[in-house]
Amino acid sequence: MQTMNDRARSAISEIYACAGTAGPALPFLLASIAAGFPSPADDYIDRMLDLNEFLVRHPAATFFVRVAGESMIDAGIHPGDILIVDRSIEPADDRIVIAALNGELTVKRIRMESGRICLAPENPRFPAIEITPDMQFEVWGVVCHVIHRV
Amino acid sequence: MKTIFALVDCNNFYVSCERVFDPSLAGRPVVVLSNNDGNVVARSNEAKALGVPFAAPAHECAPLVKRHNMAVFSSNYALYGDMSQRVMSIVAGFAPEMEIYSIDEAFLSLGDLAGVDPLDYAARIRETVRRWTGIPVSVGIAPTKTLAKLANRLAKRDPACGGVLALDGRSDLDSILDGVATGDVWGVGPRYSAMLARHGIRTARELRDASDAFVRKRMTVTGLRTVHELRGRSCIELEGAAPPKKGIVSSRSFGRPVVELAELSEAVASYTARAAEKLRCQRSAASLMCVFVSTNPFRDDPQYYNIITRRLPAPTADTAELIRHARADLERIYRPGFRYKKTGVFLSEIVPADSLQLDLFAAAEPSEERARLMATVDIINARLGRGAVYYAAEGVRKAWRMRQERLSRRFTTRWDELPVAVAG
Numbered sequence: 001m002q003t004m005n006d007r008a009r010s011a012i013s014e015i016y017a018c019a020g021t022a023g024p025a026l027p028f029l030l031a032s033i034a035a036g037f038p039s040p041a042d043d044y045i046d047r048m049l050d051l052n053e054f055l056v057r058h059p060a061a062t063f064f065v066r067v068a069g070e071s072m073i074d075a076g077i078h079p080g081d082i083l084i085v086d087r088s089i090e091p092a093d094d095r096i097v098i099a100a101l102n103g104e105l106t107v108k109r110i111r112m113e114s115g116r117i118c119l120a121p122e123n124p125r126f127p128a129i130e131i132t133p134d135m136q137f138e139v140w141g142v143v144c145h146v147i148h149r150v
Numbered sequence: 151m152k153t154i155f156a157l158v159d160c161n162n163f164y165v166s167c168e169r170v171f172d173p174s175l176a177g178r179p180v181v182v183l184s185n186n187d188g189n190v191v192a193r194s195n196e197a198k199a200l201g202v203p204f205a206a207p208a209h210e211c212a213p214l215v216k217r218h219n220m221a222v223f224s225s226n227y228a229l230y231g232d233m234s235q236r237v238m239s240i241v242a243g244f245a246p247e248m249e250i251y252s253i254d255e256a257f258l259s260l261g262d263l264a265g266v267d268p269l270d271y272a273a274r275i276r277e278t279v280r281r282w283t284g285i286p287v288s289v290g291i292a293p294t295k296t297l298a299k300l301a302n303r304l305a306k307r308d309p310a311c312g313g314v315l316a317l318d319g320r321s322d323l324d325s326i327l328d329g330v331a332t333g334d335v336w337g338v339g340p341r342y343s344a345m346l347a348r349h350g351i352r353t354a355r356e357l358r359d360a361s362d363a364f365v366r367k368r369m370t371v372t373g374l375r376t377v378h379e380l381r382g383r384s385c386i387e388l389e390g391a392a393p394p395k396k397g398i399v400s401s402r403s404f405g406r407p408v409v410e411l412a413e414l415s416e417a418v419a420s421y422t423a424r425a426a427e428k429l430r431c432q433r434s435a436a437s438l439m440c441v442f443v444s445t446n447p448f449r450d451d452p453q454y455y456n457i458i459t460r461r462l463p464a465p466t467a468d469t470a471e472l473i474r475h476a477r478a479d480l481e482r483i484y485r486p487g488f489r490y491k492k493t494g495v496f497l498s499e500i501v502p503a504d505s506l507q508l509d510l511f512a513a514a515e516p517s518e519e520r521a522r523l524m525a526t527v528d529i530i531n532a533r534l535g536r537g538a539v540y541y542a543a544e545g546v547r548k549a550w551r552m553r554q555e556r557l558s559r560r561f562t563t564r565w566d567e568l569p570v571a572v573a574g
Contacts, residue, residue, distance in 0.1 A: 060236040061282035063562065069573035077573060082565075088282045098571050103174030107571040126574070136176065142286075 038060050061088035063141060065098055065105065072096070072107055075122035081148045083107065085141035098140040101129070105140060153384070154268060154318060155292060156258040157421075158241050158275060158300040160234075161286045161306065161313075163254035164192035167233045168223055170284035171561045171569045179220040183208050186403050187224050187553045188207035218403065224554035232562040236283050244275050248384035249388040257295055259388050272314035292317040295386045296379035299336040300354065327380070337376040342369055354380060398436070400425035401494020408490045414443065415477050416545030422476040422495045423544055426469040429497060430528055435465035437499035439472065441479040446491035454490075456483040465501050468520050469527070473543050536565065 047073045058060045067081045075096060077083070083098070091097050099104055099119060108119035108129070117131040131137050160166060164182040169175045179196035183189065190197075190206045200218055202211065214220045242248050244533050245258035255492045263271060272289035290301025297317045304326065305315035317323060332341035335354050345368060351357050357365075358380035366374045375385040399441060400421040408414055429436055442457040458479045467471065476495055530539050559567035 003492055058282065060239045064565075064568050065571045066568040068570050070574040073573075079573070082568065083571065087284070100173035100176075103176070105171075105173065105569060107573050121573070136173070138173070140173075150267040 055071075055084055056086075056142075058086055058088040060085050065107070065141075067107060071121035071123045071126040072109075073123050075109065075149065077107065077122070077143075077146050078148060081146050083143045084145040084147065086144050087141040089142040089144070091139040091142055096143040098143060100136070100138045100140045101131075102136050105142065110139065152226075152262055152293065153296050154260045154263055154293060155298040155384070156245070156252075156260055156272065156275070157290045157295070157302040158256050158258065158279075159288050159302050159306070160237060160254035161288055162194055163234075164223075164417075165197075165224065165231055166285045167226070167230050168221075168558055169194075169443060170233070171229075172558070175221055179214065179218050180222065180223070181211060182223045182225055183556070185225060186405060187542070187555060188403075191225065193357045200309075208493060218344070222556050226560065228560040229558065233285060233529055237285055237287070239281055240279050241275060244271075246276075247388050249390070257298065257388055260291075268316040268318055269314055273312070275312050286313065288313045290315055290317070291384045294379035294384045295388075296336050296376055297382065300330060300334070303334060304330075324355055325505050327358060328353050330354040332357050335376065335380065337372070339344055342373065351542065376463045388528075394494050396500060396501070397496060397498040398428050399494060399496045400428070401492060401496075402551075404490065404550045406550070408550050409486075411481065411484050411486070413550050414484060414490060414493055415480055416543065416548065417493050418476050418480045418495065418552050419473045419541060419543035420471045420545065420548065421493070423469050423541055425495050425497050426467055426472050426524075427528060427531070429467040429500070430503070430524055433503045433540070434500045435467045435503045436446045436472075436497035437462055437465045437501065438497070439475060439479070440496040440498075441476050441483065441493070442496070443480070443483060443490055443493045449489070449491075451489050452487070454485055454488045456485075458483045465499075468524060470520075471539060473541055477543065487492050501571045 052059075063085045065083045065085050067077055067079055067083060070079060077096070087100050089095075091110055091112075093110065095110055096107065097110045098107055099110070100106075101119070106119070109118050109122060111118040111128075117137075119129040119131065121128065165175075165180045165364055168180060168182065175194075177196065178194070179200055179202070180194040181190045181197050181202060181548045182192040184191045187208050189208060190202060190204065190211065193202050193204065196218075197214075200214055200220070202214065208222070210556050211222055214278050215222060230253060237254075238248075238250055238256055241256050241258065245398065247258050247259040249257040251257055260268075260271070268291045276289050279285055287541060288302050288305045290298045290303070290305050291314070292298040301315045301317040305311045305313055308315075317326065331343065331352060332346050332351060332354060333340060335357065338346075338357070344356060346352070349364075349368075351360055355378060360377060362374060362377070365377045369376075378385050402417075402421070404417070408417070438459065438461055440457055440459045442455070444455045445451055445453050460475055460479055462471075462475065472495075480493070483557065489490060527539055531537065559569075561567060561569045
């Protein structure tokens with residue numbers, strides 16, 4: 001008996017909503033509208049915070065890349081972390097970048113001084129790599145954020 | 151006011167997508183295969199240089215894989231679709247108007263460019279797309295769409311162009327058009343180019359200079375438009391966003407021949423579910439449904455083909471209802487003893503879903519609940535990936551599914567398939 005009552009009530013609230021809404025059908029059907037007094041907060045509803053807006057400046061140029069290895073640990077980049085990479089940013093000295101090096105994507109800090117390019121790790125146990133003309137090298141994108149589970 | 155058109159076209163698009171995420175493919179011959187790993191549909195320049203023809207059967211590539219370290223991929227449409235959207239959204243920022251012509255091509259209307267050099271502008275488009283996405287594009291610029299298409303083709307053909315070419319205000323236009331066969335002009339198919347050759351018209355320049363009366367008589371007013379466009383007079387406007395589709399087909403070839411009704415039935419249910427999802431995505435419902443089956447006409451097997459059409463009791467986009475009808479129809483056209491290659495459904499007489507909203511309340515079934523269920527299924531599948539929830543009728547193992555043995559990862563659309571950067 002209880003459930004039949006419930007169903008009848010929800011059906012009625014939907015018919016009300018239909019009469020007052022001229023918008024497309026599907027989103028409306030998803031909304032369930034509670035009968036009763038309106039919330040006193042209704043007039044103050046702000047929009048929700050959107051992480052994309054905060055983390056992704058150029059959606060068309062932004063890629064997510066997973067980290068494997070420990071050479072960037074002192075920069076707060078751990079194995080399994082996800083890097084937010086923006087390819088539209090010009091790589092500059094001292095930025096953390098994804099580089100395509102000899103057929104592999106690698107994450108390092110880039111040092112550019114007097115025409116020399118060096119890929120530096122952030123872990124004393126790993127060596128820096130100086131880029132020489134015989135290497136296949138290209139900066140793939142600039143790392144903007146790290147997503148790290150704590 | 152004069153406007154300038156550009157055609158932006160991604161170079162060897164599918165191959166380029168694969169290369170963005172796997173730098174070891176640089177400089178290597180790479181090919182991408184069609185649905186079902188049947189034929190070559192995209193080739194890197196290195197593969198073209200090795201003589202791999204377009205549409206070559208996959209098995210002909212095998213020796214090149216060993217001898218030339220050629221890489222072979224199945225079509226990864228999740229990846230190509232995402233990369234296409236990225237390219238298109240970047241290109242859209244360069245022009246007041248754009249027409250997306252295919253997954254890897256877009257026409258732009260650039261206005262009069264306000265004194266900016268067209269070649270500089272083209273180079274900026276090209277450089278931005280390459281840097282932001284890793285995809286190389288070619289840009290052709292001209293006063294008409296037909297000439298822009300031609301400019302793009304020439305930009306690709308001649309490496310000295312650096313991927314961009316403008317046919318706007320060139321004094322050597324005659325000699326450029328002399329070097330282009332009529333069949334390479336946009337809108338001139340093989341039949342027209344054969345007809346033109348019989349009348350001594352072989353190059354784009356000769357076609358441009360043919361008389362209006364001849365062209366109209368032989369190639370209709372559509373051909374005349376093409377010829378006027380070759381003369382630099384714009385007659386073909388950009389086309390806006392596609393209107394909702396009038397018919398939806400969902401069909402695939404099987405990975406191997408299918409004999410049993412049970413398997414066919416799973417496939418039909420699965421394609422029906424996909425078609426219903428497309429319907430709901432464009433907020434419409436279908437009134438007519440066709441189901442078809444076919445054997446492989448290229449095999450020396452007994453052949454059978456049949457199609458059955460049903461008018462639905464009321465326009466619907468409800469997966470369960472459509473699957474129920476589709477399976478019943480399949481049982482009526484199924485004949486045992488054949489090796490089926492393909493099946494599918496075709497939905498037509500499509501109407502807007504909101505126009506039948508009022509009828510829903512009158513229906514005997516609790517239709518709002520059904521619509522809400524469908525919307526929920528779509529949301530789950532959008533959030534968790536296609537096929538996260540599906541009807542049991544679609545089958546769980548889907549052994550009939552198309553062959554995709556050389557699929558790369560969905561680098562941009564799945565959290566568990568992201569590209570990996572080594573910190574080593």
